[in-house]
Amino acid sequence: MTLEGHETTFDDSSDGTGEERTAVSISYFPHGKHMIGGSEDKTIRRWDLQAGKETGIMKGFEGHSRGIRCIDVSVDSKLLASGCGDSTTRVWNLDTGQLVAGRFQSADGSWTGGFSQDSKKLAVNSYCGLEVWGIQGQKLDVMQE
Numbered sequence: 001m002t003l004e005g006h007e008t009t010f011d012d013s014s015d016g017t018g019e020e021r022t023a024v025s026i027s028y029f030p031h032g033k034h035m036i037g038g039s040e041d042k043t044i045r046r047w048d049l050q051a052g053k054e055t056g057i058m059k060g061f062e063g064h065s066r067g068i069r070c071i072d073v074s075v076d077s078k079l080l081a082s083g084c085g086d087s088t089t090r091v092w093n094l095d096t097g098q099l100v101a102g103r104f105q106s107a108d109g110s111w112t113g114g115f116s117q118d119s120k121k122l123a124v125n126s127y128c129g130l131e132v133w134g135i136q137g138q139k140l141d142v143m144q145e
Helices: none
Strands: 023-028 034-039 044-048 053-057 068-073 079-084 088-093 099-105 112-115 121-126 129-134 139-144
Touching (some): 034 068, 088 121
Parallel strands (some): 023 068, 068 112
Antiparallel strands (some): 034 044, 112 121
């Protein structure tokens, strides 16, 4: 199955690679029936895997200044975390698209992230190490270099 929807964008990175990119990060919903993808085109899209088609660009999710590098869906499928090349991570309500927490500012780049089982913490891997953020208090709990 080929899932289409993200625009191809030109990578104008400072390293001069000039590669074309589309979806950079994907995540399955815990129930396994949907997949969500974040892209260099700064959009987040959702696909229905049983129907094999896109169920649309997610609501809102405005705020990242660069492409989305990592995403994760909470265990209860209510929250979405998105990390960006602008070194920020945000947490969104999947139903409304409203910002729930963040902008969590990493020292240098947000590349991967993941919710804790209770969705109260978010782990973010940056160039400088692993950060664990408390979502409700919006503070850095742990920094491991």
